[in-house]
Amino acid sequence: MTEGKVSSLADATKNLIRNLDDDRPIVIDAFISNEVPELYAQTRYELINLLKEFRAEAAKRNRTIEVNMYDGIDLFSDDAALAAERFGIEPVTRTFREKGAYTQKQLILGAAFRSGLEKVTVPIFEYGIPVEYELVRSINTVASGNRKRLGIVKSDANLMGGVVMSGMQMQRIEKHPLIDELAKQYEVEEVDLTAPISPDMYDALLAVQPSSLDPQQFDRLVTAIQAGVPTAIFEDPRPVGASYITPTGDPKQAGGGFMGMGGGGPQPKGDIRSLWSVLELNVPGSAAAQGMYAPDLAWQQHNPYPALEAANELWLFIDEALASEPGESLSDDNPITAGLSQVLAIFAGGVEAKEGGKLKHTPLLSTGPVSGTLDANSVRQILSGSATLAQEIQGINPRMPIAMAIEGEAESDAEGEEADESAAANNGIKVVYVADTDVILPEFLIIRADPKQMELRLQLQNVTFALNAIDWLTGDTSFIDVRNHELNFASLKMIDARKEQANSQVRKRSRDFQKEFDETIRVAQEKIDTELQSLREEVEKLQEEREDGEVPQSVLQEKLTAFQIKQENQQRMLAVRRERMERERDQKIRDVRREADQDVTAIQNQVKTLAVALPCFPPLIVGIMVFASRRLRERENISKSRLK
Template sequence: MALNYVSMALLSVLLYDAVFLLLLLGIVLLLAGTKRAAFAVMKRNFIGYFSNPTGYVFLCIFVFLTSVAAFWPYEFFNANLATLDQLNYWFPMIMLVFIPAITMSIWAEEKRQGTDELLLTLPASDFDIVIGKYMAAASIFTASLLFSQLSTFTTLAILTEGSLDIGLIFTTYLGYWFVGLAMIAIGMIASFLTGNLTVGFILGALFNAPLAFASLAEAVSPSKQFAEWIQGSGIARPFDDFGRGVISSSSIIYFMLVASVALYVCMILIGRRHWTGGKDGNQMAWHYVARAVAMVVFTVGAVMLFRSHELGRRDMTEGKVSSLADATKNLIRNLDDDRPIVIDAFISNEVPELYAQTRYELINLLKEFRAEAAKRNRTIEVNMYDGIDLFSEDAALAAERFGIEPVTRTFREKGAYTQKQLILGAAFRSGLEKVTVPIFEYGIPVEYELVRSINTVASGVRKRLGIVKSDANLMGGVSMAGMQMQRIDKHPLIDELAKQYEVEEVDLTAPISPDMFDALLAVQPSSLDPQQFDRLVTAIQAGVPTAIFEDPRPVGASYITATGDPKQAGGGFMGMGGGGPQPKGDIRTLWSVLELNVPGSAAAQGMYAPDLAWQQHNPYPALEAANELWLFIDEALASEPGESLSDDNPITAGLNQVLAIFAGGVEAKEGGKLKHTSLLQTGPVSGTLDANSVRQILSGSATLAQEIQGINPRMPIAMAIEDGASDDGAQSGGDGSDEGESEDTENANKGIKVVYVADTDVILPEFLIIRADPKQMELRLQLQNVTFALNAIDWLTGDTSFIDVRNHELNFASLKMIDARKEQANSQVRKRSREFQTDFDETLRVAQEKIDTELQSLREEVEKLQEEREDGEVPQSVLQEKLTAFQIKQENQQRMLAVRRERMERERDQKIRDVRREADQDVTAIQNQVKTLAVALPCFPPLIVGIMVFASRRLRERENISKSRLK
């Protein structure tokens, strides 16, 4: 199957190349029809280059260097992305070797052989000769580039099992082609200046060096503005668009103008024979110098104009990794011109694999922000400090001015966990407003973080979100559940929401007016007392949008009272005091208002215990703690799109996987007036269990198979509920275009608007913390719980533009072959680790049984003596002596067992480390094999063809020579 995908990918890129070559062929045919002399010059030089073995040697060197630059650097496998970033970095240096090798003989060879006079006497203009020579060199470079592209593409297709981004690779090579066109024209100037091939090669490299090394100007220039100007004049900046998969008009215009100026200089050099010997030779020389300078000035002005007024840009990547969401573009369009925004991004030179994609995405999007702002005439200044050292001046600036400091993360490398520091943050400023993102975690959509931060500093106005105070204590506090005082930290979700909203805790000691908050977040409202609960229900009926998370059996927070359990009174001072069950609100009242049916049964003290949903599906077999009560709501289980995670509501539209743990089911009442949309539904093999059955399973007295009463597939566990009359009115602001509407219209249409989730564990802190802990990512979890929760709040507040941005997930092509080998190695590590643990437990059990057996006889003697002592037959001293002997032996045995346990633990841990090291070495060996083959194999085709050409040439040379002379 993978081979088929690779073949299809190769056919696709060949189709791209065929279309491109047809366009070039059309240009050549046009030249042949209108400029016969130019076509003759082109044909002569092209055939002459490839009829010489030397040309194939240079071609072989070019393919070798491009392959080495693309696949040999450590960063290629560390990033685990099917891109050509490493080749993009080294390509200008490779061109400084290869382009002069092509251009050095264009005119210098003609001078050396004396054939230049013959060319100049042809019935052709200087333009015909120059353009013919140029097109010949361009054709040679194009053929060489095709060799490199096919070899590089084949390697990437195999590594990605055919799922690479064809558009990105083709566009990158298109950028290389434009770079070559510009550098060839400049290299031709060197060839027209000298008749020596070596000098032509050196001059060609020197003339092209400023464009190739302009990106390094900041390292040598004391002036930052001058350095930025120099960097913008080099080939790195216009090529950058192509390297990211974007075809932009400004980049094409840059390369075409540079090539045009260089070709005009070539025409001046070849035409100087007409006026150098005349009396006005010096004046003409200055005249043409002035012309050339004027063209340079015109080129600089045109490049600056088109960069600030882009005519068009097109993202050619299949994953749209270099595109902004429509909501982002609308945000930029609506920015205030009087409030310029400054973005300072700081990125360290070493970024681990798990953050490589985030780094790539951050740099891509920041450049697109800059380009989109220029196109919309909006002021967004982007300062990127990329590749900085942890102890550099830029790192000090990030820490002192913006509070962005190196962050320590734990990673596993070469079989061991190591800690490393990285910088990957940004600061946003506009006027007096300032927002800092200390680090872009790999689990958070980068575009969402950027848009949210820009919107905050641009507007300075936030909507209000009320956090209902309940047993969950989201804002932090103290819980007295279980008669013990427990300190509860603020939920990390609150910090996430505080980046976008004005967050405030609500204790419901007084009624809530409809205009007090834009939305409420109530976690386990059934734990509220009756008065508070009634005020919450009243607020919902009054039209206050509310997110409700009600859990029939909370797992992650033991201090939260389950729906069907009585709420115990908290302890008094030092845990003393306490009392009986406390009154709770009747959750069934809320269900009635929301027109919901919740499967369940009556419980003690008038409570109602909802049933729990179960499902047979675990996409992560390595997650051994998961069971059927862990509900992976997964689009992979859907028979049609949007069945598991609804596409009918922006909260879940585009999401793929959410995990709920010990969640309940919830259904809409028939004939109700409210509109219900099922957001999360279980899969085809699922159902519900009553509370008693769940207790039996958890106690171990029964199994799930024994307690299942039947299958009830597609059970909703989360719903969006709103008045039918309002329909999707809140979605009208999805593109951000309705932000200016008056609030009066919105308030007039207010009705019930609720997101009800039958689980609180869906927003466990672990789902946020796991994004900052790469150790957990060995499981490659793709859970979108945080996105689901944030989307729910945004939908309730009517700010759905952020949902569009948050759901705009970029698709990156990864090295699937390497990923598969890593997963295979990790699976083997887990398997062997379990075997080692099993052996350890078994050996320990046998040792303990042996000790017990050895002590059994002595224990029986002690028990017998104790009985005889009670009858007065044995003196106390004899019994005490035997007891002492028993205790000494028992202590000795336990001490020996402890020593043995410690030794066995060391041996077990060492074995696990050895297995991990072997697994990493296996992956490294595969990577080294790929490197070797990717570098060596592409060299063989041009080398073989070169040998064949050399042999054919030698045979032709010997055809008319007598055998006697050959001796």
């Protein structure tokens, strides 16, 4: 009945409950501590309400979902011990800022799901991830014993983790957190493409930077795509978040031999243009060294987060706020992006559909009205500081797609044994092509769980986009609607405005303090250099005279010692001054944050006071009116003499 429908289930959730096996009851044990931080208060409220809705909806559909709610438990109670010992749900520590200072608090906010021998545990419901989605996915996992298979193509990206050469040292690459997220829904397996892939081996493939594969592996991937294996491709002309990933147009260097010695030089790579030809894509770019091709990079003038100072025109905020009509920036024509509002791509390329092609191309992510492309040489000039974006821009090319959904029939032109094996069951091409790998950086999973970090309140939906793409490829789209079903909790606009004003003031004054600090240190350093300059000139003059034999070595040595002592003393004094100023700067920033928090707390307390006091007045006024009315009616039939 409410506008936000914060206690209502999505239609996809109701369908899932309706299709549950009535012979396999599901038991949910939820554990919630008596105190949760303010950031998790909404998540706690949502979890309790939705669990009640799940139980009620299941009862209406003659399905059994038993909910055991352990609400308001103490961190050291028997219920907390039960959660830890039986389900592995333990108190987690989170850092929060309160009254200008950072503090750590522990909370319990998890649930365990059981059905038969299947069990899934959610140790913590992060406030940035939709609770309904976590519940639905966990219930579906324990309710159905079979999971679809997702193959992760082994490439430079090393999504499953590994070891790479970085300079002369080995670098350990941790498993990408996106893999853990996918493993909650799919059976995930690494694929090294040492043998052909038949269409029935995997429900979908995930290939990040396939251009880094050797020619034989690359050809097997293309053959699998032609054979109808649904594939998500993330191909980046210039990866930013992972330096070990070879850009599309750069030669791939060998990792080195023993102890990093020997075996160097360029290594053969697959020709990415053959994949573009199969997918009927045009990629703006130019020829590069060693017969390779360097895609252009897209740029765009739009930053919805001014406080994010690291962002520039090569950070592409694909934002529905830039669209002149719905679905122009994030397509409404495909369930992957339908309902999404903002995705960030960094140093991404552009992709266009070839004219007259047979495949169906649906742009998923497109740049805004003030955007275009830059060639690789222009980007190098900008990054080196020798040119600016304004100098390198050759023109505007608005609405450039950077991601495509591609479907349709295509004939395989492969030859030999691999073609025979792959052509057995051609279901048609089904590909999601994204001209960026940074769109799935691990940092985006952190932002998804904690969107209010750095006080920026980021609304990026990169992880949702990636998960939706995999679901669409596997045909398991039931979770997409649930994942996109973000509840709209009403808030007090006055308090939100005051918070934003306070945060803006904190950022501004913090920048001012930093500028003041940098300027003071610069002036102090220049003063030291000036004071030492005269002594430095004397030393240089004595060195020249010493070479001519006019000055004894002892005189020169004495002057050098004096210069070194004075230089060390000056640098020591500067270091002490720097440390003192850093403490003063940090203290000023803490004071500003504390004042901002106190200001917000004051208005919150005012609202709370009014919320308690104001509801008393209407019934009081009604009571007075009723009392006065009755008294007047009582006096109507009484003679005036009796009233005296």
